Amino acid sequence: MKRKLVAVLLLAAMSVTSLAGCGSDGGSGNDAESSRGGSEADDAGDADDAGDADDAGDAADGESSAEAAEVDADGKVNGIMYAEGLPIVDEGAYTFSIFCDDSSSTGEFYMLNEFEKQTNVKVDLQIFANENATEKMNLALNSGDYADVIGGWILDDSKILTYGVEQGVFIPLEDIFAQYCPRIMEILDLPGVREKMTAPDGHIYTIPYVCGDTSVGYSPFINGRWLENVNMEMPTTTEEFEAVLTAFKEQDANGNGDATDEIPFSADPNNKHLEAMTGYFGLPMDKTGFGLKDEQVVYAAMSSEYRQCLSWLSGMYAKGLIDQEIFTQDSATWEGKGNKDMYGVSIAYGSSEFSGIPQSPEKSEFDVMPVLNTDKGGIWLRDTPGNSVYRTQAVITDKAEHPEIIARWFDNAFELENGIGCNRGPVGVVTFKEEGTDQYRAIDVNTLDAETQEKVGWSNLWPQSLPKFLPIGYKFLEDNPNYDEKKAVETTYEPNLTKEVIPSSWIDQDDVEMYSEYASAIRDYFSQNQARFISGEQDVNDDAVWEEYKAGFEGLGLDEYLRIKGVETIAE
Known part of the structure; x- marks a missing residue:
């Protein structure tokens, strides 16, 4: 009944405001917005769902996400995954699929190929432009024909709450992390990370994406x-x-x-x-x-x-x-x-x-x-306080035959030299360990031959919408560093930035179902009408039209939406 009610409210609001015509902004429909993590972060994620999660750090009731498994005489778990070290499996033993939004001039990602060599795990990458990835993801989830991993800027809290907490399509990962993923555990233990990653039911459904970030995204x-x-x-x-x-x-x-x-x-x-x-x-x-x-x-x-x-x-x-x-x-x-x-x-x-x-x-x-x-x-x-925890960047679905292998594959991607490769360029090609130190020197990619430049160009290193990791504040040694345009933005904007960021917290578990419906309808309504007002399809200077626009929010249940988010004031 709740779903039908919101659908009726949406139709009513559409009739009030005549929603035909200009489409939405073609964006991701994503709280984190097509931001890029690390120093490249668009990024920059938008503020997400307000309201504190109850007992976020506590273990949830219910079944564990990882069953106890014995290690056989070959050192394998479940007869397929080596319990320690690399490779993770024997050659040809395991393939998993990733669906994500991203772009690449070649369709090839250097570090994905490197990780296959390291782990023997093959990845079937299903990559789509951000403009249509959300629609394709929704169709896949609704049909039941979805990938082992879904990732990118197309995910948001609503999806985690609906397909994780409510439906179990996205599986809990905290037990798998504890058993097999030491680097991910170190990331979760960074200040504030575990609390932000933990859903209202006490489970962690996503691979963490933690990075230093800019105070100004776009x-x-x-x-x-x-x-x-x-x-x-x-x-x-x-x-x-x-x-x-x-x-x-x-x-x-x-x-x-x-x-x-x-x-x-x-x-x-x-x-x-x-x-x-x-x-x-x-x-x-x-x-x-x-x-x-x-x-x-x-x-x-x-x-x-x-x-x-x-x-x-x-x-x-x-x-x-x-x-x-x-x-x-x-x-x-x-x-x-x-x-x-x-x-x-x-x-x-x-x-x-x-x-x-x-x-x-x-x-x-x-x-x-x-x-x-x-x-x-x-x-x-202000977009971020200087670092970001993206908690909706990659999930493992119930389609995955061996989620522990996938989790270990990501854990290996977070190893320091692999993180360097995903963020800046492969060690031995673009980055080099300084002799006698623990530091890495990055060279100017433009000094490489054209073919190599294309292979190790930033967008062709790694699907940049997927989690990657470098220690916060990590610095490369550089002989001739690129001009830091983002630093120039921060310096220019700092005197005229808000002191605070809009907080991002989980909503209460009791409100999950209705929140997902309200959030989608209200955000679509907001973005669609923005396009119509700016393009002139609707006259923003006409008081009657503006009042109809405002009434449309009421028809979509704005008051209840704001109650769930814990926001008390509507600016007049």
């Missing part, structure tokens, strides 16, 4: 060469920003002789973060509609500040200052246009993601665009 980057070409200064207010975009549109900003091929402003299709610009109007917020007002968590999707931001963005969209495909293009299109020098400004994790300009020791032509309107209270939401 932000706008502006082309300094274009600014010079149109004789404009770095904008500091929303009015100046709009004036710069207008100059980009009307003049030959990219200098190619064609004054009509410039696109002033765009954003990563999977991580647009347009609502983040509400911080320019005094209320920093995240992609799920929550914000911080006076450092207190509020629901900001109906606030006057958000409406003001939408009105500003809608006006610029109508003038052609915003990419007209911003709500419909995929990542390849966004990157393709950026590689053709068509973007003056784009929101991204890093400018190289869309510009086609590789990272190098020198700063590229793209600059960090500062927080706007700081003289009027403009502020940006």
Whole structure:
């Protein structure tokens, strides 16, 4: 009955607000948002489900996730897995499948091949672009035809609660970790990690992904060469920003002789973060509609500040200052246009993601665009306190014949030199142990031949949506390090960041079923209407339309959703 009720409420809200037309942002539908972990983290995960888990660190009642197993005369568990050391199994003895979202220019991942050599475990990788991976995952889960491991930015707390706690499709892993995974146990024992990883029923359902992280994930980057070409200064207010975009549109900003091929402003299709610009109007917020007002968590999707931001963005969209495909293009299109020098400004994790300009020791032509309107209270939401625990990055399903082998395979991936390989480049190719020390020196990948560069390029090292590990704060020795653009972002933004981050905690187990329904409907409604307001399909400046939009949240059960999340205030 609960499921039917929410479905009816969703249909009612859709009829009130006329939800046909523009689609959602093409993103992940994921709390952690297509962020990348470690120093590359988009990342950067969005705030997740508020409300403390009861007795999170305690063992749960019920069956253990790992049955006691004897080691035979060959040193094998269950006749297949060596209890200690490498390889984990005999050659050809075990294959498991991984479904995840990610991208690679070659479709090959260097470290996956290395791990097969080390472990004799073969991986059947089923990889999809983020734009359609969520739909494919949902279809697989609903049909019962899913992989041994599901991972990536497409998972979120709701999925863990539904398919783990409620249905048992995702299996508990803490006992397997305790028996076979010493490195994972060390990670779980880091401060705060076990508590955050432990679901409300006391089980741990996921492989931990713990990394140092940036305080600012996604932000706008502006082309300094274009600014010079149109004789404009770095904008500091929303009015100046709009004036710069207008100059980009009307003049030959990219200098190619064609004054009509410039696109002033765009954003990563999977991580647009347009609502983040509400911080320019005094209320920093995240992609799920929550914000911080006076450092207190509020629901900001109906606030006057958000409406003001939408009105500003809608006006610029109508003038052609915003990419007209911003709500419909995929990542390849966004990157393709950026590689053709068509973007003056784009929101991204890093400018190289869309510009086609590789990272190098020198700063590229793209600059960090500062927080706007700081003289009027403009502020940006702090993404992390400097490190992140991604608790929804990889699960083992009940399809896995030998989950203990899979857990040990990940445990081996977290060994130091393997972690170095996944994060920076394979030892002996890109990274080298400094003689007589425990440190590793990283060389400039650009000094390698073209074929090797492609093989060990960052996106081809490891599916970057899957867990990897380096000790927090790990530093490489470098002779000629790349320009640290993320450090420049942090330095620029720090004076105008919120002091706090939106907290991330599990919800109460009693609310699991209804929360999953509410969260999906409300978040979809928020993102879909954002696209319609900005594109002009709905007039954000029409009071009647705005009131209908607000009423739609009530029809979807917003009050109950906020009660479950422990948020008391709806910003007006």
